[in-house]
Amino acid sequence: MMNNRPNDPYWRPVPGSECLIADLGDENPTAQRLAQMGILPGTRLRVVRLAPLGDTLEVEAGQGELLALRQEELDALACEYLVLPLSQVEKWGPGSYRVKVLSGGHSFRARMEGNGLVAGRVLKVERPGQWPLAVNPEGSSRSLSLGRGEAKKVLVEWVGG
Amino acid sequence: MGDRQVTVALSAIPNTGKTTLFNRITGASQSTGNWPGVSVERKSGRFTLGEYQVELVDLPGAYALSPVTEEERVVRHYFMDDPPDLVLNILDARNLYRGLGLTLQMAMSGLPMLVAINMMDEARTQGLVLDLDALSDHLGVPVVGISARTGEGIPELQEALYGLIRHPEAARPPHVSCPPVLEEAVKDLARRLETSAGVRHLRSDFLAFRLLETPSDAPEEALKKRADVWRGKIETALRMPLPVACARCRFNAARGLMLEATHQDPPAPDARSEVLDRIFLHHWLGLPLFVVVMALLFQTIYGLGMPLQDQFARGFDTGAHGVNPILKCPLFSQAEMSPW
Ligand SMILES: Nc1nc2c(ncn2[C@@H]2O[C@H](COP(=O)(O)OP(=O)(O)O)[C@@H](O)[C@H]2O)c(=O)[nH]1
Numbered sequence: 001m002m003n004n005r006p007n008d009p010y011w012r013p014v015p016g017s018e019c020l021i022a023d024l025g026d027e028n029p030t031a032q033r034l035a036q037m038g039i040l041p042g043t044r045l046r047v048v049r050l051a052p053l054g055d056t057l058e059v060e061a062g063q064g065e066l067l068a069l070r071q072e073e074l075d076a077l078a079c080e081y082l083v084l085p086l087s088q089v090e091k092w093g094p095g096s097y098r099v100k101v102l103s104g105g106h107s108f109r110a111r112m113e114g115n116g117l118v119a120g121r122v123l124k125v126e127r128p129g130q131w132p133l134a135v136n137p138e139g140s141s142r143s144l145s146l147g148r149g150e151a152k153k154v155l156v157e158w159v160g161g
Numbered sequence: 162m163g164d165r166q167v168t169v170a171l172s173a174i175p176n177t178g179k180t181t182l183f184n185r186i187t188g189a190s191q192s193t194g195n196w197p198g199v200s201v202e203r204k205s206g207r208f209t210l211g212e213y214q215v216e217l218v219d220l221p222g223a224y225a226l227s228p229v230t231e232e233e234r235v236v237r238h239y240f241m242d243d244p245p246d247l248v249l250n251i252l253d254a255r256n257l258y259r260g261l262g263l264t265l266q267m268a269m270s271g272l273p274m275l276v277a278i279n280m281m282d283e284a285r286t287q288g289l290v291l292d293l294d295a296l297s298d299h300l301g302v303p304v305v306g307i308s309a310r311t312g313e314g315i316p317e318l319q320e321a322l323y324g325l326i327r328h329p330e331a332a333r334p335p336h337v338s339c340p341p342v343l344e345e346a347v348k349d350l351a352r353r354l355e356t357s358a359g360v361r362h363l364r365s366d367f368l369a370f371r372l373l374e375t376p377s378d379a380p381e382e383a384l385k386k387r388a389d390v391w392r393g394k395i396e397t398a399l400r401m402p403l404p405v406a407c408a409r410c411r412f413n414a415a416r417g418l419m420l421e422a423t424h425q426d427p428p429a430p431d432a433r434s435e436v437l438d439r440i441f442l443h444h445w446l447g448l449p450l451f452v453v454v455m456a457l458l459f460q461t462i463y464g465l466g467m468p469l470q471d472q473f474a475r476g477f478d479t480g481a482h483g484v485n486p487i488l489k490c491p492l493f494s495q496a497e498m499s500p501w
Pocket residue numbers: 173174175176177178179180181182222279280281282283307308309310311
């Protein structure tokens with residue numbers, strides 16, 4: 001099973017991250033419990049928010065049902081990431097990425113939008129993992145340079161190589 | 162009146178409003194204890210329904226009859242060893258999908274069953290429209306919409322319950338389709354279970370599923386072996402653990418039912434609680450807010466409580482003067498010394 005979790009062991013999913021449950025594993029108690037709740041392979045999970053002390057995540061599954069999962073429980077599921085912050089896509093490699101959500105404050109979003117970085121826009125990223133990160137919004141001739149902190153707030157999905 | 166005894170089991174996945182409904186229909190006549198051998202609370206209550214004395218058993222919240230959690234084991238044993246006369250299953254109107262897995266399992270037992278769709282008030286606020294007739298047709302059991310919190314639909318629920326007690330009709334569960342190898346196993350084991358001794362009023366395919374989940378519970382060695390072999394075959398063919406394979410067919414049926422019975426878009430969390438959540442569950446603001454709320458609560462209790470406490474103390478002192486002479490009489494001084 002491909003594990004496409006970001007390499008950084010300290011990385012924690014942020015609100016907006018999404019993954020697809022690929023395999024529940026044989027002996028995994030969380031997986032067994034989730035299966036009995038109807039959360040089965042093929043279900044898409046989206047992190048809604050983090051609990052105040054960080055170790056618990058509120059996750060939306062499938063048809064909008066909300067559930068709480070601990071960080072270790074989520075890690076134990078073979079959940080293939082589909083949406084990640086642009087700061088964590090090194091494993092996915094160079095290619096096209098679609099912007100899903102911009103998190104962060106108003107001024108950050110306004111600045112990104114001013115540069116053509118809006119939800120739904122496809123970006124070309126040639127060297128993920130190299131800072132500052134050069135991104136090219138499709139249909140714009142200008143290239144944009146993002147710092148690590150900025151890239152953290154741009155959630156993207158993989159489109160293709 | 163009330164001379165005929167009926168046991169009704171209240172079953173639902175956690176957070177469906179089981180306790181709220183239980184309190185509403187049993188009122189003050191409740192008793193609590195533990196399920197044998199485990200530290201899971203057993204609550205039951207009584208009420209009368211026409212000429213019937215109904216004992217309502219509040220089953221622990223469980224997602225399935227497959228023995229994963231302790232609660233699920235309790236519910237499973239209760240069903241297998243000492244089945245109720247009737248099942249009252251509750252679903253959350255806002256999320257039929259998650260609860261229907263258990264509903265389908267229960268319906269397959271063949272026990273007479275009534276389904277109450279709770280939280281109708283919330284569903285309405287969210288603009289959800291439920292087709293209760295379609296649900297009833299597919300599940301093969303009567304379905305009533307209620308709100309355990311506001312009391313809406315409770316008289317209708319009691320009426321439906323009364324009707325079902327008087328004419329206990331076995332549930333006519335839908336056929337939940339599973340991969341061929343699983344269906345074949347269930348058919349084979351069910352046939353064998355029918356010819357062996359055992360609980361008569363549970364359907365044999367229901368029992369076959371339970372046997373596949375825990376072959377060690379088989380009534381005889383030969384059946385245990387057979388169930389073990391089938392389980393191995395199924396897990397190899399489907400490349401997943403048996404409980405997951407069973408959950409898959411159940412929830413495929415559940416999804417279909419939900420889509421047919423719920424109209425409008427996927428249930429959206431309501432705006433007001435979403436706003437409150439955003440404030441109180443804020444990543445770093447949440448805990449300080451919690452502390453502030455608790456401090457306010459503490460202040461309120463003591464601020465209001467102290468003056469009242471003084472009043473009470475004065476009252477007790479006055480009362481004690483009156484009671485003292487009685488306590489001094491010999492009978493009471495002796496009672497004081499006895500071990501209890
Ligand atoms: N809006 C609404 N809330 C309800 C209703 N019934 C129960 N609740 C709430 O749902 C939550 C869970 O209820 P509870 O009875 O503890 O569920 P249990 O876990 O199934 O026993 C509580 O906050 C209840 O107040 C209802 O009909 N409408």
